[in-house]
Amino acid sequence: METNIYSKTLIPKPVSVVFSDGSFHLEPETTIAVEPGNPEVFAIGQYLADTLTLLTGFKMKVVEKSLSPAQKQITMEIINDYPDLDRESYNLSVTPLGILLKASQPAGLFWGVQTLRQLLPPAIELEEIQRSSWEIAAVEIRDKPRFPFRGMMLDVSRHFFNPAVIKRLIDLIAYYKLNVLHLGLTNDQGWRLMIESWPNLALIGGRTQVGGGDGGYYTQEDYREMVAYAQSRYITIIPEINVPGHTNAALTAYPELNCDGIAPNPFTDTGIHTSSLCVNKELTTTFLEDVIRELAGLTPGPFIHTGGDEAEATSEEDYRKFMKQVQEIVAKHGKRMIGWDEIATSDLRPTTVVQFWRPGQMRLNLVPGVKVIFSPAWRIYLDMKYNPETPLGLDWAGSVSVRDAYDWDPVGELEGVEEEDMLGLEAPLWTETVETLDEIEFMTFPRLIGIGEISWSPRAGRDWEDYCSRLAAHAPRLEAMKVNYYRSPLVPWEKEDDD
Numbered sequence: 001m002e003t004n005i006y007s008k009t010l011i012p013k014p015v016s017v018v019f020s021d022g023s024f025h026l027e028p029e030t031t032i033a034v035e036p037g038n039p040e041v042f043a044i045g046q047y048l049a050d051t052l053t054l055l056t057g058f059k060m061k062v063v064e065k066s067l068s069p070a071q072k073q074i075t076m077e078i079i080n081d082y083p084d085l086d087r088e089s090y091n092l093s094v095t096p097l098g099i100l101l102k103a104s105q106p107a108g109l110f111w112g113v114q115t116l117r118q119l120l121p122p123a124i125e126l127e128e129i130q131r132s133s134w135e136i137a138a139v140e141i142r143d144k145p146r147f148p149f150r151g152m153m154l155d156v157s158r159h160f161f162n163p164a165v166i167k168r169l170i171d172l173i174a175y176y177k178l179n180v181l182h183l184g185l186t187n188d189q190g191w192r193l194m195i196e197s198w199p200n201l202a203l204i205g206g207r208t209q210v211g212g213g214d215g216g217y218y219t220q221e222d223y224r225e226m227v228a229y230a231q232s233r234y235i236t237i238i239p240e241i242n243v244p245g246h247t248n249a250a251l252t253a254y255p256e257l258n259c260d261g262i263a264p265n266p267f268t269d270t271g272i273h274t275s276s277l278c279v280n281k282e283l284t285t286t287f288l289e290d291v292i293r294e295l296a297g298l299t300p301g302p303f304i305h306t307g308g309d310e311a312e313a314t315s316e317e318d319y320r321k322f323m324k325q326v327q328e329i330v331a332k333h334g335k336r337m338i339g340w341d342e343i344a345t346s347d348l349r350p351t352t353v354v355q356f357w358r359p360g361q362m363r364l365n366l367v368p369g370v371k372v373i374f375s376p377a378w379r380i381y382l383d384m385k386y387n388p389e390t391p392l393g394l395d396w397a398g399s400v401s402v403r404d405a406y407d408w409d410p411v412g413e414l415e416g417v418e419e420e421d422m423l424g425l426e427a428p429l430w431t432e433t434v435e436t437l438d439e440i441e442f443m444t445f446p447r448l449i450g451i452g453e454i455s456w457s458p459r460a461g462r463d464w465e466d467y468c469s470r471l472a473a474h475a476p477r478l479e480a481m482k483v484n485y486y487r488s489p490l491v492p493w494e495k496e497d498d499d
């Protein structure tokens with residue numbers, strides 16, 4: 001087999017890749033050596049060992065690194081003497097004698113492991129033992145992310161997806177070094193998280209979904225488990241409860257939150273509705289306090305998303321007052337608030353984050369300090385059709401081809417917003433038309449892979465043709481992982497039979 005090829009097809013593309021001679025062979029006796037006394041690093045070593053053991057049939061062992069490293073080891077090291085390494089960066093060195101992965105924090109080691117997976121043949125991702133020569137061409141890689149925030153959003157309100165689907169998605173997005181999964185937990189069509197102090201939100205508000213199906217909700221135990229799983233993949237889950245609009249499901253459960261006190265019918269269609277919490281009622285404040293307190297308790301990460309989009313039934317004055325209050329409550333619980341770009345007209349705290357999404361809204365007047373997450377619908381909305389023939393999806397922001405999602409840069413798109421104002425990018429998948437894991441994968445892959453590269457890799461040198469050939473080379477990987485990706489005709493995929 002020709003060597004060196006896999007280091008040429010890495011996605012996202014590392015900052016620097018230098019090829020050298022020879023290759024490292026994974027053998028049954030290869031061990032993974034880690035820092036002594038660091039359980040987090042041990043867990044990453046075990047994650048790599050489990051992946052490799054499963055696939056090669058070799059029983060990979062994780063051992064404590066000794067002062068005189070044995071040959072033929074994969075070594076993981078935390079180094080404190082590299083001040084230029086940010087918490088997610090890593091250096092990976094492959095020589096015929098061994099593999100050395102170094103980072104200043106465990107997160108960097110974890111991303112380095114993803115690179116290592118991509119340096120092995122695609123069959124490494126198959127779920128059964130392969131007979132093969134596991135060879136990695138010698139290479140030196142230095143790598144660090146461009147943006148600290150690289151995300152995907154899944155709307156679990158319009159259609160509900162169980163924790164197993166979420167875990168699968170976590171594993172897939174980690175492979176491309178995304179580190180945020182934002183869950184849209186509430187909307188008109190469903191409330192999907194048990195709030196113990198307001199149980200009917202989930203019990204009644206979670207009963208149905210778009211199309212009238214059964215819906216569902218996460219218990220707090222389910223939710224904690226998903227958060228912990230995400231943490232083990234260095235992914236932050238951001239919960240969104242959307243207020244004050246898009247609240248029909250909550251109002252069916254607690255009609256007293258409605259100004260007229262009458263329970264509306266559940267929504268199972270997809271139109272834009274004008275439901276709203278009654279923002280001036282005292283009970284609404286109690287509701288917010290309780291929900292945000294419980295959410296903060298379930299959230300180890302720094303962010304809570306409170307929606308705020310399309311609040312058409314709320315006057316401008318009430319909206320501003322309400323947003324001030326929501327920001328105060330979120331801050332009281334030690335979290336930073338994220339809201340859709342409609343919140344930018346309110347008085348924002350410098351810690352608040354604005355998620356930009358709307359076409360025609362090309363200027364945001366931001367208070368100094370306020371950061372932006374970039375999610376322009378016409379580039380990044382995973383629920384937009386790839387082209388007019390795509391059987392799923394919407395098209396209000398146009399079609400978003402695999403090229404549209406990759407061949408652009410966030411800097412320069414939005415007047416007055418520079419690179420240092422951006423936390424990063426996030427690609428939302430709204431699920432009005434998406435009902436199954438297969439459909440999630442079809443809309444997400446391969447567009448999200450391109451978003452991953454824009455978020456991680458340096459802007460300099462980005463090139464569609466180059467990306468496209470690397471993406472084509474990922475087809476066997478995606479197939480080995482059984483991802484139902486869209487074979488866009490823009491990409492020179494290998495023929496299906498040859499894969």
Ligand code: TNX
Pocket residue numbers: 309310340357381383394430431432
């Ligand atoms: C607009 S994007 C919405 C969502 C819809 C989506 C469909 C945003 C903040 N609001 O409620 O699901 O368009 O593409």
